[in-house]
Amino acid sequence: MPPAHPTLTDLATRAAANRNRPTYGHDALITCDRLVRIFTTDGTEVQALQGLDLLVHEGELMALVGASGSGKSTLMNILAGLDTPTAGTARVAGHNLLTMTAKDRLTYRRTTVGFVWQQTSRNLLPYLTAAQNITLPMQLTGTRTKRSTHTERAMELMELLEVADCRDRRPHQMSGGQQQRVAIAVALANNPAVLLADEPTGELDSHTAQQVFAAFRTANERLGTTIVIVTHDQAVAGEVRRTVAIRDGRTSTEVLRRSEVDAATGHETVVAREYAMLDRAGRLQLPAEYTEALGMRDRVALELEPDHIAVRPDDGN
Numbered sequence: 001m002p003p004a005h006p007t008l009t010d011l012a013t014r015a016a017a018n019r020n021r022p023t024y025g026h027d028a029l030i031t032c033d034r035l036v037r038i039f040t041t042d043g044t045e046v047q048a049l050q051g052l053d054l055l056v057h058e059g060e061l062m063a064l065v066g067a068s069g070s071g072k073s074t075l076m077n078i079l080a081g082l083d084t085p086t087a088g089t090a091r092v093a094g095h096n097l098l099t100m101t102a103k104d105r106l107t108y109r110r111t112t113v114g115f116v117w118q119q120t121s122r123n124l125l126p127y128l129t130a131a132q133n134i135t136l137p138m139q140l141t142g143t144r145t146k147r148s149t150h151t152e153r154a155m156e157l158m159e160l161l162e163v164a165d166c167r168d169r170r171p172h173q174m175s176g177g178q179q180q181r182v183a184i185a186v187a188l189a190n191n192p193a194v195l196l197a198d199e200p201t202g203e204l205d206s207h208t209a210q211q212v213f214a215a216f217r218t219a220n221e222r223l224g225t226t227i228v229i230v231t232h233d234q235a236v237a238g239e240v241r242r243t244v245a246i247r248d249g250r251t252s253t254e255v256l257r258r259s260e261v262d263a264a265t266g267h268e269t270v271v272a273r274e275y276a277m278l279d280r281a282g283r284l285q286l287p288a289e290y291t292e293a294l295g296m297r298d299r300v301a302l303e304l305e306p307d308h309i310a311v312r313p314d315d316g317n
């Protein structure tokens with residue numbers, strides 16, 4: 001407990017300790033700190049993000065899940081540099097998304113982030129071939145790189161994502177899965193630090209969705225790209241190491257998966273564990289199914305035990 005009447009020396013020591021404490025998310029590639037986005041339409045306010053905290057580290061491949069209207073697309077649009085938050089902090093690869101100028105924002109969208117959307121038609125220009133779609137973002141950055149270098153990179157990406165045979169085809173001559181894999185190549189063209197994907201397998205059958213997800217995994221493992229995928233697809237959410245759930249505009253729970261090898265049989269199993277997020281003010285969102293199961297409302301009883309905190313229904317005493 002800090003002293004009730006601190007001396008000047010106490011205050012100086014406390015200030016020095018605060019100065020040396022690393023800031024929230026200092027080592028993360030993506031930091032969202034108490035992010036708020038309010039939309040106002042016809043005088044009505046919708047709080048799409050209500051103080052959302054999220055950290056994503058470099059090299060991660062993670063999924064965001066949540067019910068319809070929970071704020072996933074709003075968050076993705078902000079991270080993509082297409083929308084601006086109302087308040088809070090959002091930083092991606094050293095860029096502050098609240099204070100960026102319009103010019104910085106354009107460069108950010110072209111070089112720092114790549115995105116893949118659900119609608120295959122939104123990802124590719126219909127009158128260009130796969131190779132032309134992939135070289136276009138490279139040409140738009142305005143660097144004086146030779147055209148042959150662009151074509152070489154496009155070929156490398158298509159080979160990596162197993163769509164080299166689509167090189168000279170236009171989108172309507174490709175399957176939905178091929179279109180999405182070419183879209184991933186387009187998003188990776190300028191070697192972005194972060195790849196964002198909003199329901200990229202939403203329009204595909206499960207087999208094709210698996211191939212598209214494999215392409216994301218390849219990009220993550222072979223190119224080291226940090227990837228955030230919004231998905232309703234349980235198969236996708238179940239295959240990444242970390243799945244973060246968004247509820248009512250805030251991150252609520254997180255599932256971490258790790259492989260365990262049985263020492264006796266050598267058999268590998270994936271163990272998943274669910275965590276709740278504790279924010280810096282100590283607030284914790286309890287899953288509705290837990291509170292409803294015990295009829296918890298308004299007030300609960302807390303008890304500090306040596307190694308855990310017990311949360312019990314209010315017994316009125």
Ligand SMILES: Nc1ncnc2c1ncn2[C@@H]1O[C@H](COP(=O)(O)OP(=O)(O)OP(=O)(O)O)[C@@H](O)[C@H]1O
Binds near residue numbers: 048068070073
């Ligand atoms: N441009 C907008 N103007 C007004 N309200 C908006 C706007 N965009 C989103 N909203 C509202 O913000 C909330 C969050 O929407 P958002 O699209 O981010 O949710 P979501 O989790 O992506 O949903 P879905 O899974 O259905 O795509 C919703 O209540 C939505 O109606």
